[in-house]
Amino acid sequence: TVVLAGVFYAEAGGKRTLYPAGSYYLLPAEWPHASGCLPGADCLLFQFQRDRFDLKPLR
Secondary structure, three states: EEEEEEEEEEEOOEEEEEOOOOOEOOOOOOOOOOEEEEOOOOEEEEOOOOOOOOOOOOO
């Protein structure tokens, strides 16, 4: 994923990592995490993956 605008975040293991515009990141399959965009500006992301999306909400 490439962050084109805004600030995206990913949280795992009690740690939050911020990805501002111009950053890229890889979230491995089945990696438990929470993610989203910081308030204040919309995020625009470019995402690519070779296989199906593996979203498994925790509830």
